Amino acid sequence: MTFLLFSFLLCLRGAFSYILYKNFISKKVVKIDGFVANQYKKKNYYVLKIKSKNLTFYTINRDDLKNLLNEDVSVKIFTKHISFKNYLFGFFAPSFDLKLKEPSKIEKYVENQHKNIKITNLYKALYFGKSIDFSTRKDLSTLGISHLFALSGLHLGFLSAILFFMLNPVYKFFQSRFFPYRNRYFDLGIFILTTEFLYLYFTNFPSSLVRAFVMETVIFISLIYLEKEPLSVLIWTFLISVLIFFEKVFSIGYFLSFMGVYYIFLFFKYFKPTFVNSLILSFYMYLVMFILGHYFFYNFNFYSFFSPVVNILFSVFYPVSIFLHLTGFGGLFDKVLQWYLNMGEKNYYVNVDFWILLFFLSLSFFAYYRKWAFYGINLFALIVILIKI
Structure with missing residues (x-):
């Protein structure tokens, strides 16, 4: 019945696109x-x-x-x-x-805090979903940090975390006194999603961010309200994304972001969400995403091995950079960013074969049901990295 309903809605979505x-x-x-x-x-x-x-x-x-x-x-x-x-x-x-x-006044405000056009574009990509020039994109890809400067679920996740940790103690204070019967997580979730929607409106609804917002909304409703298991949540997220975005779901960007969320779910299926494990997660993600990333993008140098550390540092850099731009000191990290980008100028060609990708994805599917397969994808990814570099 569900399949028939989805097929019917998909046909309606296709017909609507054709009318447009x-x-x-x-x-x-x-x-x-x-x-x-x-x-x-x-x-x-x-x-x-x-x-x-x-x-x-x-x-x-x-x-x-x-x-x-x-x-x-x-x-x-x-x-x-x-x-x-x-x-x-x-x-x-x-x-x-x-x-x-x-350009909008806020974009001008950000631009005026930087002298280097490349750094300006990095921040405009980070805050407004704008594009990055080819040379800088290549450097970011070589360093293994392209995902940090392309608005996606990662940034919505940071925004959600910042809002939650700011609002949670305030809500708890008033809840204990005036409305103890309310579900704190549900109320904060609704407020955070509303705030994120306003952010989408402010950034002119970039497709990558809208897809991430839909994914986050489905995950929130399913895990908090419907209490579904993570795999079924991801499946429903994909199906709903197909209905909303139609052809845009079948893109490299969506595939990588979808698989990224899957591997995060996979990690926390076998490890508790502690602070130490959240640090380990960054190194684990580098390992499992190496095969997927280098099937589509070939640039590599040995500085990319530091990208898990950079990912961790980014969780501090991102909110701090927002605060600095709001106070007019956004150019504080410009020299450091330029120095780091220069490290990505020298690169090597690393390509992952299709059969390796296919085997890895198949093993990744079984990893949700068998712990040995979970350890297997990590070992296989490590072997591929050692062979390819």
């Missing part, structure tokens, strides 16, 4: 507001990748453009020859009347 597509192409010219996610020169013209709330597309411009990365723009595009498939997954469209839009 037909409405989109019914106009020969469409004006789109978005931001420039990538820009590079090719012969005598520039290629621009533009992201809006609902669309991602490429276009070209023959003007002598300045660096428009992360700039808010409006552009008019011709919709002829855009297929339904390309509408869903990204398309190319001729365009004209490209116009720069005034």
Whole structure:
């Protein structure tokens, strides 16, 4: 019955997307507001990748453009020859009347605290879901910390933790005196999710953050309210994500974030959530995500072995950096960040074969039911790392 209901809802979701597509192409010219996610020169013209709330597309411009990365723009595009498939997954469209839009005051406030454009873009990616230039993305990938500067469930998790530890003692004080019958975790959860939704609105609903928010909402309802086991929670999260995001679920980013959550659940299935184990978790995640990450991304150098430590330090850096930017001292860590990024300039090619990935994913599935398989994925990942480097 559940399968039939899901299939029916999926068909409705597909039909809704197709109606949106037909409405989109019914106009020969469409004006789109978005931001420039990538820009590079090719012969005598520039290629621009533009992201809006609902669309991602490429276009070209023959003007002598300045660096428009992360700039808010409006552009008019011709919709002829855009297929339904390309509408869903990204398309190319001729365009004209490209116009720069005034950035928000908060973005200007952050920009004015930094002199280096690369560092500025790092913070804009961290806070507003903006893009990072190719060179910096490569350095981050080489160092194994790309996930830290791409808005995702990690950052929502930090935001949730910060809000919870700030509000929990205050709530307990009033609960003990005025409403002892209330479920503290449920009430705080609702407040935190509401705050995170406002953050999504503030950042213009970046797709990676919206997907993470949906995942967090489903996990909250299932674990706190319905008390479902973690594996069924993840399955329902995926199914609901398919209904909401449709084609966007089938992306590398979503796959890696989904598997990341799975491995975290897997870890705490066999280890209690203590402070020491939370530190061990960072090293464990580096180990199990190495195979997945290096199947898709090949850059590597030996400084990436320090990424588990950097992950731990990031839990302090992230809230501190927010506070520093709010008080006008956001540039305090700029030299340290630039020094660390420079370490990623030298890189090596490390590629994981498909059969290794397939075997690892299969063993990962059995690891949820058998403890020997859990230890097996860690040992197998370690062997792969030693062989590949």
